[in-house]
Amino acid sequence: MMNQIAISCDFGIIPLPLDNSLNFWKPNNKLIHMWRMALPTITSPIPSYEKAFNESGAKLCPADINTWREDILKLSNSEAQRRFYGETGHKAANEGYDDHSIDKRWHNFLLDL
Numbered sequence: 001m002m003n004q005i006a007i008s009c010d011f012g013i014i015p016l017p018l019d020n021s022l023n024f025w026k027p028n029n030k031l032i033h034m035w036r037m038a039l040p041t042i043t044s045p046i047p048s049y050e051k052a053f054n055e056s057g058a059k060l061c062p063a064d065i066n067t068w069r070e071d072i073l074k075l076s077n078s079e080a081q082r083r084f085y086g087e088t089g090h091k092a093a094n095e096g097y098d099d100h101s102i103d104k105r106w107h108n109f110l111l112d113l
Contacts, residue, residue: 006034010082011075012041014049028052032097035089040082042071056092058085 006012012034016023028048034041035056043049045061053059060075062068075082095101 002033003037006037006039009039011085012039013072014041014043016044016046018044018046031089032093035093036097038086038090040075040085040089042068042075052092052096055096056088058088060085 014030014034016026018024024046026046026048028051031041031043031049031052040060042060042062043053045063050059050061053061060071062071075085
């Protein structure tokens with residue numbers, strides 16, 4: 001269902017509370033899935049999302065209401081910005097979360113046991 005909704009959107013938003021609840025410690029699966037669809041995505045700055053954005057080289061993790069507003073308006077008003085963040089996320093998802101990369105992480109983890 002998410003794929004059908006995503007293809008009709010210009011960008012995604014994943015807001016989560018920054019209150020040390022279980023939401024704060026969620027993995028980045030949803031973000032990576034959106035990136036695989038080349039959907040630029042704005043997220044709350046939880047640790048897993050910030051790490052993914054830092055690795056991608058582009059950041060859409062606003063920490064305050066004013067930055068949320070700026071990022072939403074930036075993507076709303078600029079097709080070029082949507083394309084840039086969509087392509088950047090897509091590249092990061094394909095390079096950092098492809099089968100080879102995941103196999104390598106498991107291999108390294110198991111060697112450390």
